[in-house]
Amino acid sequence: MSSHPTSLEAIQREMAAAVMRPLTADEEMQATAPDGRAMSEVAASFIAPNSRLDAFERLEIYNRQYWFRVLGALAEDFPALQAIVGGRAFEALSVAYLTAHPSRSFSLRNLGSRLIEWLVAHPQFAGRRHRLAVDVARIEWAFVEAFDLAEREPLTREQIATLDGDSRLALQAHVQLLALEYAADDLVLKLHKRDKRQTSEAGVKEYEVHAAPAKLPGFRRRPTWVAAHRVDNSVYYRRLAREEFLTLNALRRGLPLGEALSAGFADSRMPEPRRAGFVRDMFSNWAELGWVCAPELESLIKT
């Protein structure tokens, strides 16, 4: 980068790099640039001072605004994660994540889209509750997806009754399937906000940190299968039996119904006599909740 950026692109790259650089612990702009220059010198190379603020201070306003806005947005999408790791740790986690994965979308809605994979790879940011934190983050991201992903015309009971083993089904995009290590869904339900943030153009005054981690009951690992989904435009969680989860997961992967059911009951301990009734109930629930739809309707329905 030249010491005095003059082209539009060079100015924007220089300013974006400064604005997106993490703040100090005192919420100030860092004094030194990554290349060792003083930030006051960097700022003065393209920002003009006024009678009250020098170039550094003017650039710092945008640096703060950026972090207040993205930290606030991430905290709104992951309130339970924030509660279990604590406000300070969540802030550190968020800064590290957003530094590694700044927004690549025009919408703040997608800000947390890579948090889970990042958190899995960086356990030190969630401390001793790391694996629980990953489960909680997965549930909260599933909520974001279930909230506004597409819903197609679901198959009716009559249409479902015509399916056979070769039929290929599609799952509604908003149905999010989760295989968890902990039964963390109830905890998230308790901590989660139902109202979604709206984007605005207004400046942001601050980012509030809620310091202490929540006091939690003892959590033991217990494999848990959950679907986050939407009914009448509200998001719900539904616990699934392992067999139902595996069947749905196989359907999502595009397997025909017969193979999906085989995948669902692979290594199942469910007694054979119970299985037919279980499958009937499963289809009944899917029909009621509108979870399945046709990738291409004519290929699924026998005439």
Place this chain on the structure above:
Amino acid sequence: MSSNRFNAHQNHGVGIGLRIPHYRHIFSRKPVVDWFEIISENFMCDAGRPMEVLDQILERYRVVQHGVSMYFGSATAPDPEHLRRLKQLVRRTNTPWLSDHLCWGSVDGTYTHDLLPLPYTWEAVERTVERVRAVQDYLEIPVAVENVSSYAAFTASEMTEWEFLAEVVERADCGILLDVNNIFVSAMNHEFDPMVYVNAVPAHRVAQIHIAGHTKYEKYILDTHDHPVIDPVWQLYARAIERCGPTPTLLEWDDRIPSFDEVHAEALKAIRYLHRAASSFHASSSKDVILSARLSPERAEAVR
């Protein structure tokens, strides 16, 4: 209410921004409101509650779209997916015009989600005009660009903000969403007379006006949209209306949002200025529209 081709000759009156804390009131009381402005990005999803709300609003009210992330001034190209979704929404809402900001906020595909000010250079004029034209052509509706509040100015700037605005809108042949609060905020932060700015705006291109409140700090003003409109901003509004004629007006309130009635009452204060201007505007409008900040060819050449 006057209208022009930049607001599709619509006479919208005084509206407010559609915000979540007011949904319950709007759906249960069905208040009379001239129009709602929606933030496009809040409704550019596939389905779910946002779209249900939008459809209910569209059944009863006029809606105009206002965006926050088109970044007309960004040097790197816009996201095609953003444009595709925006057009989809335009078709759903039938918005008569669409606005977004005269700013930048993304670079190389990374988004700051902020409205960053542009250096007022000829290069920036050209790049911005190119993008405004492309977006307007793609969306097939009138586009208005909004002046932003800013906290920093660039050493590279070659003209004033109002000269830059005039150059962009004339060359792009687009409208202006004139935010008089933003003019006030920027004027205080950059130490210029806000009335000079208002007087220099190409009035015949103003499609819509924004009013809002802000927060004053010791050394600068932040555009927070969390207070009522202050008197000096109303004075700028009065002057803008005097010059532009009665223009669709929208109150923005985004933080510490009071009751629906309080927000609506604050917006409706604009009516007294609109009525006053309505009678006097038509007599003087023919003289006023030629007053514009656009640089003369000589001045433009001189500052190149």
